[in-house]
Amino acid sequence: MPHDIEKVRNDIRAILKNPDYDDGSIGPVLVRLAWHASGTYERKSRTGGSNGATMRFDPESNDGANAGLEHARAFLEPIKQKNPWISYADLWTLAGCVAIEAMGGPKIPWKEGRTDRDPKNLTAADVPPNGRLPDAAKGQDHVRQIFYRMGFDDREIVALLGAHAVGRCHADRSGYDGPWTHTPTRFSNQYYKLLTTVNWVKRDWDGPLQYRDEDDELMMLPADMAVIRDPEFAKIAKEYAQSNELFFKDFAAAFAKLLELGVPRGNDPGNAPTAPNQQKHKL
Ligand code: HEM
Known part of the structure; x- marks a missing residue:
């Protein structure tokens, strides 16, 4: 049976409005989660990116640039529990798209298919190092x-x-x-x-x-x-x-591209756990 993405979209829409949070919506922090999950990508080494949902793990979870995103991840956790078939990597990126659309933004072309790194088989090389996200103090x-x-x-x-x-x-x-x-x-x-x-x-x-x-x-x-x-x-x-x-x-085009960074598609192995040879891949 195909996955019911529309149901997950509805679940995300249902939690966006939150009178006790900031300006009344958790939409912005969900957009930031989708961006920071993806923005660790390095094209040359094909490491980082949205695949794997590696922000659950140290050192990425403790990167100062990600401070506050634990709230975004916690807001989405009940939706993951309700829909255990969806990967965190898909859920976090989809939530960013749904939030943008619900706040009056463009429809973002989004594709499912990201997988999560398994914490049991995690090696240090699976999690991108700190320092890959932009420094707001710089030009x-x-x-x-x-x-x-x-x-x-x-x-x-x-x-x-x-x-x-x-x-x-x-x-x-x-x-x-x-x-x-x-x-x-x-x-x-x-x-x-x-x-x-x-x-x-x-x-x-x-x-x-x-x-x-x-x-x-x-x-x-x-x-x-x-x-x-x-x-x-x-x-x-x-x-x-x-x-x-x-x-x-x-x-819409740039954000869709951002969310695809590091995601294996078709003949492109991305940097998924199923592509152990990707480090040898010469660009
Ligand atoms: C040079 C690039 C960027 C820098 C230096 C930067 C820096 C920051 C900083 C310092 C914050 C405040 C975090 C906080 O105190 O809660 C922030 C928030 C935010 N950023 Fe960026 N950002 C950049 C690019 C982007 C991009 C590419 C996106 C998405 C496409 C984005 C989306 C957001 C959103 C939605 C928030 C608000 C989060 C909230 O309200 O909790 N940013 N950014």
Whole structure:
């Protein structure tokens, strides 16, 4: 019998609204879980990526960049218990897609088929090392280095960062504080509109360098500022500020690509446990 993905989608939709959590939705933190589960990929060594759901294991589970994602994983755990046939790797990536769609974003092409690493046969090489996710304190060179390593180009980088339209920074997780937009549970091109029109200034506060708007209600990370400081990035950001439709189209493709990193498909062995020779594979 084919798996009932629609039922899992409904189960995810049913838990998104949560009046006691942040801005009333757990959608943003689910998007971040899907991204961080996938964003460890390194194309050259074919390691990391969404396959395996390795964020359950040390050292990835304890990477400072993943602080707070234990909440996202805990929110999804009852759905895993209800639908034991789905892998964590599929559930986490699907939840990111369902959340984006439910927050008004584009439909993301998503495919099932990820498998989970078995904790009983885990070796150190199965879990990506810390330090593969971007450092918010850094600028365009770092951002390019991280995303080129995964196999993305400038356009895809700028499109992906538009996810900061939703959610917020938490001082007790990343050390940063506040939302990027006034509508942190609505997925739209607001991030680019604000980036390109607001006069962002350094925030004077007892925390890491971040930027604020005039009313000190919204924030940008140094890494976000790279999107307007770098001329190539800025050109693309302006296109997305002009056209929500173009942003949705490019974002859906880039996010779908992100979630596929490291996933074996057809003749491509990815880096699944069933492909023990993948380390020998020459690119
Ligand atoms: C240069 C790249 C990036 C950097 C430096 C970065 C950094 C951060 C930081 C510091 C936070 C705050 C975490 C917290 O305190 O809870 C955050 C949140 C978030 N990020 Fe990113 N991010 C990047 C790229 C992305 C991408 C590619 C996506 C998705 C496509 C994404 C989606 C999100 C979402 C949805 C949140 C909000 C989470 C919540 O509300 O709990 N980010 N990011």
